[in-house]
Amino acid sequence: xxxxxxxxxxxxxxxxxxAEMKAAxxxxxxxxxxxxxxxxxxxxxxxxxxxFVVPAFGLHPWYVKHRTSDWLEVLRSLLEHHxxxxxxxxxxxxxxxxxxxxxxxxxxxxQLALARERDLPITxxxxxxxxxxxxxxxxxxxxxxxxxxxxxxxxxQQAEQFAKKGARFSFSGHFLHDRKAKxxxxxxxxxxxxxxxxxxxxxMRPPQRWITHPLPGDRNHPANLPAIASxxxxxxxxxxxxxxxxxxxxxxxxxxxxxxxx
Numbered sequence: 001x002x003x004x005x006x007x008x009x010x011x012x013x014x015x016x017x018x019a020e021m022k023a024a025x026x027x028x029x030x031x032x033x034x035x036x037x038x039x040x041x042x043x044x045x046x047x048x049x050x051x052f053v054v055p056a057f058g059l060h061p062w063y064v065k066h067r068t069s070d071w072l073e074v075l076r077s078l079l080e081h082h083x084x085x086x087x088x089x090x091x092x093x094x095x096x097x098x099x100x101x102x103x104x105x106x107x108x109x110x111q112l113a114l115a116r117e118r119d120l121p122i123t124x125x126x127x128x129x130x131x132x133x134x135x136x137x138x139x140x141x142x143x144x145x146x147x148x149x150x151x152x153x154x155x156x157q158q159a160e161q162f163a164k165k166g167a168r169f170s171f172s173g174h175f176l177h178d179r180k181a182k183x184x185x186x187x188x189x190x191x192x193x194x195x196x197x198x199x200x201x202x203x204m205r206p207p208q209r210w211i212t213h214p215l216p217g218d219r220n221h222p223a224n225l226p227a228i229a230s231x232x233x234x235x236x237x238x239x240x241x242x243x244x245x246x247x248x249x250x251x252x253x254x255x256x257x258x259x260x261x262x
Contacts, residue, residue, distance in 0.1 A: 001244050002251040003029035004170040005150040005198035006222045009041040018049055024223040028052050032089040034060035036071055055082050056123055058090035061104040072110055087115045088123025092132045101132050112140035121255050123148045130158055142166055151200050156189040163191055168254050170196040173206025173228035184235050197247045199225050
């Protein structure tokens with residue numbers, strides 16, 4: 001079982017967390033950096049846990065203001081040194097009000113272009129900015145392998161529209177909360193070969209029922225992934241083992257991971 005999106009480096013004692021993930025049945029995880037400040041941490045984790053931690057380096061819209069003038073060159077260098085890496089987390093966010101969408105596009109579009117240039121997986125954050133995302137994908141088409149909309153919270157219609165553009169969609173346990181029932185409906189419209197599982201740990205904590213590995217506060221443990229899979233399987237009325245096998249195959253295909261990863 002692969003965690004298609006988390007931020008393992010944001011948790012205390014990542015080595016212990018990795019051990020707990022493996023014991024829970026997680027075989028690999030895509031660890032996403034969000035700014036130049038945390039890219040070295042992600043790289044170090046990938047070096048420390050080869051085959052289990054698969055790095056992703058991206059500049060998130062929340063941190064656009066903190067970028068240096070050579071951020072894109074630094075990103076290219078990291079991708080050269082980590083051939084298994086993907087690009088992410090990056091994207092567009094209409095929820096924040098201190099970074100205009102035009103400024104976000106200045107950072108997002110080059111990352112889309114880089115992913116297409118190298119045919120790399122790219123993980124996209126999109127929140128209340130669906131039209132901006134459509135425009136970005138017109139300006140800089142995604143790589144041939146497609147792109148991942150992580151923790152996708154859009155409508156069924158948006159799921160169908162982005163699927164036509166090559167989107168993959170990863171489900172996080174936050175959507176198992178009763179107040180997110182409308183989002184669950186969207187996942188019934190996701191093509192079977194486009195569905196992945198994620199934790200977004202330490203964010204997006206699931207409801208108490210689906211927590212097997214509690215952490216203080218509202219933090220989410222990535223070893224909750226199997227329980228999150230069970231929650232989605234129940235919601236979609238599918239056998240859990242079939243769903244997890246499907247999502248595992250989809251993640252391995254999208255990220256180019258071998259069958260014996262981890």
